[in-house]
Amino acid sequence: MNKISIYTILLLLCSFSVNAFDHQEEKEEIEAHTSGPKVGKLYLSPIPVIASNPAFGFVYGVAASGGMFMGDPNSTRISSALLTVTNTTNNQLMFTFKPIVYTANDTWNLMGDYRLLFSSQNTYGLGSDKVVTPTGNLLGEQPMEFDMIRLYQTALRKVKTNLYVGVGYHLDILSNINDELLDLDNEIYTDHYRYSIDKGFDPEEYNLSGFSTNIIYDSRDNVANPYHGRYAYASFKYNPTWLGSTKNSSSLWLEYRDYFSVSKNRERDLIAIWSYANFVTSGDVPYMLLPALGWDQMGRSGRAFPQGRFRGENIFYFEGEYRFGLPLLNSKPDLFGGVLFANATTVSSEMDQVKLFDAIQVAAGAGLRIMLNKKTRTNISLDYGMSLNGESAFYIGLTEYF
Template sequence: MKYTLLAWFCLLFFCRSGFGQEPVQYTPNKINQFKFVPLPAIGSNPANGWMFGLAPSATWYMGNPENTKLSNLVGNILYTTKKQWIFSVRSNIFLSENDLILVGDWRYLITSQPTFGLGSSTPNDPTQDPSFREPPGVLWGEQQMNFRLLRFYETILKRISTSNWYLGLGYHLDIHSRIESFLNEESQAPEGVFTHDAYNISNGFDTERYVLSGFTLNAVYENRDIPVSPYERNFALISYKINPTFLGSDQSSSTLLLDYRHYFNLSQTRKRHILALWGYGNFLVNGQLPYMNLPSLGWDMFSRSGRGYPQGRFRGESMLYSEAEYRFPLQKGNETFGGTVFLNANSFGNEFNQEKLLESVNFGYGVGLRVMINKENRTTITADYAFGRKGNSGFYLNINESF
C-alpha cells in the first residue's frame, strides 16, 4: 500500500508541475505554439508490473482551434519491475479544419509475458492434456514467453466533405523476434509442446521469428467532443487489413477489425455523469496468422481492453469484446476527482483446438478513481482495480480514460 501511495504522490506532483498552467488564449486563424512536456512516468498493470521512466507528450493545433481538433503525441521510455524495456510513440494528428487525420503507433519492446493457449477456456495453471480440448501433447495454461517486437503502424485518413466520416489507407508492420517459451521454475507440468510452438509449427511459421506486413483500408467516424476523455457522442472504426507476402509477410492473410464507442451524457448540469459503451471485434478472414499476431486481449492500440486479466490472457482467430463503464464526479462543485465502475466481457474462437466463438465468455469488473489534472483538455490520471475469473485480478495506473 505504501508503494501505491508513493507512486500517486510522485505522479500527481510531476503531472501538476507539467500541466498545471493557465489556459492558453487562442488567437483565431493562428496555429497554436507547439508544447512539449518531458513528463516522468509511473504506471502499473499485470503484464508489466510497475513501470518507471519518461512519458514525453506534445500537443498542438495544425489550424484554427475553432474548427481544428487538438493534435497529440505521447511517447514512452519505460523500464519495468519485470525487467522489460518499452519504447513507444503514439500520435493522433488533425490537420487544418480536420481535413486529414494521421494516426501513428510505433513501438520497440524488449519484453516478456505469459500466454495461456488459444480460446476462452484455457486454464490458469499449466497442464499437458486437458480433457476439454485437443490436440494432445500440447501444453495449456500459463507459459512464459520472452520476445522482442518492432511495430510500425501509420494511417492517413481523409475527411469526406464536411462530415465526420473519414476514409484512408495505412501500412502496418510487426516483427517478432528472439522468441523463447519456457515454464516458471515452480511449475510442475509434464513436458510437452508449448502452445506457441505447436500452433506455429502446425501452420508453417517459424517459432523464433516472424513478420507480418500489410496495408489497411479504413473507414472512421469521429464525433467525440474530446477523444482522450469524451463526455458525449460516438466513434466508429472499420479496418480491413491485407498481409501479402510481397510486402514481407511470412504468409498471406487478411483480418477485419471493428471498433465502436458511444458516450451517453446522463446529466445536463454535470456532464461528468457518463455511461460509456465499447464494442470491439477482431477476426481472421482468410489465411493464417503467426501466434503473437492473433487477436488477443489487451493488444488494442493503447492496451486498455480486458481489465481484470493480464495482457494476452486470451487469444484466438476470432475475438469479441464489450465493455460498459459508468463515470461520475466525486465533488459537488469541482471536476478534479471522479470515480467509475465497469463491467467487460470477452470471447475467443479458433480452429486449432476447435473452440467456437461465444462457446465460453469471460467477464471482468472493477472500480476506479479519476484525477483530472488539466480541465481544458481533460487530461486525467486513472487508477483501477479489476477482477476476472478464477483468481485473475490486477491494478491499472494510466493516463486518460480507458476508452
C-alpha cells in the same frame, strides 16, 4: 505492489496534479482574456510512470501526453499523442509512440502506432476457455521472451462531416522468440510451438506486413477524453508474402464507441461504451500476432487481465464505463473524478475447437481520475480491476481508456 507503495504513489501524484492544475488554471485565465486555445501550441503533460501490471511486473519510466490544435479550434479537433519509455522488473524495455493527428479543419486524420519492445510475456494458449484455479494459479501459463518492432501508419481524408476514408501500412517483426517451457528432448510442447509448426511458421521469428483500407466515423468532441459523440472504425488488412509477410493472410477490425450524458449540469458525468471485433478472414496469422486481448492500438482493453491473456483467430470485446466528477475540493471542483467499469471478452480457437461465445470472461473495477490539464482534458488514471476468476491488476496511465 503493496498498499504502502500504492498510497505513496497516489499522494505524490495528487500533489503533482494539484500543482499542475493550479498552474494550468493560471494559464487558462490569461488565455481566456486573449485568444483562447492557440493553434500550434503544445499542451504537454509529462509524468513519471510507476505501476504494477500482471504482464510486466513493477513498471517504471516516463510518459508524456501531448495535445495540439493544428488549425482553428472552432473547426479542428485537438490532436493527441502518447509517448512512453518504460522498464520493468521482468527486464522488459519498451518504447511506444501513439499519435492521433487532425490537420486544419479536420481535413486529414493520421493515426500511428510505433513500438520497440525487448520483452517477455506469458501466453495462455488459444481461446477464452482457459480459467484460473480456486487458489489463483493460472492454468497453462507459458512464459515467452521476444523482441518486437511495430510500425503502423494510417492516413484518412475527410469525405463528409465526421466521415473519413483512407489507407494504411502495418508492419510487425517478431524475433529472438524463446519459449521458455519448450523442451523438445522430453516432448514438452507449448501452444505457441504446436500452432507454429502446424501452420508452417518458424517458432523463433516471423513477420506480418500489409496494407489496409479504412473507414472512420468520428464525432467525438475530444479524442483523449470525450464528453459526447461517437466513434466507428472498420479496417480490412491484407498481408501478402510479396510485401514481407511470412505467409499470406487477411483480417478485419470493427470497432464502435459511444458516450451518453447522464447529467444536465455536468457533462463530465456520462456512460461510455466500447466494443470491438477482430477476425482472421483468410490465411494464417503468426501466433503472437493473432487477435488478442490488450493488443489494441492503445493497449487499453481487458483491465484486470494480463496483456495477451486471451488469444485466437477471432475476438469480440465489450466494455462499459460510468464516469463522474468528484467535487472533493470546493476551490477545484474539476480536479478529481471517478469511474466504474466492466468488460467481457470471448475468443475462438480453431486448434482447440473453441468457438466465439463458447466461453466469456468478465471483469469489473473502479478508478480515480486526476485532471492534469483542463484545456486538453488530460487525466491521470488510477484503476483497479478484478475478474470473476480472481485475476486482478492495478493500473496507472494518462488519458481515458477509450
